[in-house]
Amino acid sequence: MDAVKTRFAPSPTGHLHVGSARTALFSYLLARRTGGTFLLRIEDTDRARHQEEAVAQIVEDLRWLGLGWDEGVGVGGPAGPYVQSERLTIYRDAVQRLLDAGKAYYAFESAEELDALRAAAEANKQAFRYVRPDPLPSRADADRAAAEGRPVVVRLLCPGQDVTIHDEVFGDVTIPAEQQDDFIIQKADGYPTYHLANVVDDQAMGVTFILRGQEFLGQTWRHKLLREAFGYPEPRYAHLPLILDMQGKKLSKREGSVDVFSFRRAGYLPEAMVNFIALLGWSPGTKEERFTLAELEAQFSVERLGKANAKFDRDKLLAFNTDAIAAASPERLLAAFKDFLSVNPEAPMAGQSDETLRRVLEVTVGFRTFQDVIDKAGFIFLPDEAIAYDEKAVQKVLAKNDGEGWAMLQTLMPVLREAEWSAEALEKLLNGICEQQGIGMGKVAQPIRVAVSGTTISPAIFDTLVLLGREKTLARIDRCLSRHG
């Protein structure tokens, strides 16, 4: 395929949603695959919804995923600015051109009047369509309405013909003329609507291939009509099937944890996220399932995009993450873990040295997310007083069989006090005790585990003790023993 120019154009309403992340990913991949360019534009034409931090959050999320852009916000380019609220005069000029050409006109209905018409249409079981006034209001009419305090908007004068969209995923889709009406292109506050700004910018910025969610497919007729009115050429379109939650509903922010930042905070690797998301609506056509970003850049193609909506299966994401962690080098893992801690500053091991962190990662091998590392080894870094004893663990491991666990701890105290403090030496020592008493390792390791962690979950016991240190180990066993009395 020839080099294409794609774009990702989110509106700043918070962190990057996984659906948006996939749109960004595919747009990025298509640009890379064709040797084209990928640009980032911010569509902030809604003054009410605008969130100040959102742009920075989206940029951060894209960077975390590893999706760099060649042009746009933060990096500049020939068609800037790349934030729509800074391009208002461009849109106003564009609207004026349409007005001058008689392809758009003013309208003054209030929101209440429109709502009433909509309600009436619905009561009548009919779809609401704006009825074009005849004759069309003049500029003087608009000025008068404005003077009376009425809202003045601009609507596009639609030709009233069926419009067919050529979509690379869904094929030709025709929207009947009866379904169209003269939609608003400039709001009463002077801001352009999404449709107007989007079309004007895609043209101004040279975008040749538009990838976006399927929810826009039924509205693309507006963009095509706008382009015809301006005399713009048509770009190529590829609408992506939607990502639904496991209940089959559209993934919404309200249900929580569906933005990439929440997965970052939960201890997922960006490479796993990218790999998993890439397979939602796209398939390489082979049995291969694990891909790096670079491999995706080499293999992605719009021909292999599917049409059916996909459900977002967290279990599968978890499996991808497990594999990505297993495949990561120690250095990569350390860097990712530190990134995780940077967004989880309250974590017990936040602030520990690289050496310690590396060690923690080693002894917790098998973890599926970085949160698992905290769940499994976080107690080591807690103050001794913060260790809470799980009643069931205490019962099962210490109290059962006439308190044989407690007895074991009593036996162990003096031994550990004199022990050489290394994993090898400790292992040898405890193995000796097992042989001597003719018992299994569980009988000695478990009581120690519960005493030091409060639970039956920890890294291998020798590693745990070494990381904890002799002093804390003895203090915790002592504390556990004294609680028993």
Add this chain to the structure above:
RNA sequence: GGCCCCAUCGUCUAGUGGCCUAGGACACCGGGUUUUCAUCCCGGCAACACGGGUUCGAACCCCGUUGGGGUCACCA
């Protein structure tokens, strides 16, 4: 409700008329490794929504039904 779109295991999907007694992955179930929790290894269960056509032959083509989703804003 009008319009648009979609339809293979519970989930993501492979499959473009014969290579399909439908393949892979996740989940699930069973077993194994293990000082805990995990990881890991082995095995198993499991789908072409339904009904009509077309064809020598249909998961693949056509029509209908059903089901699901999207969209009908001065939000994007």
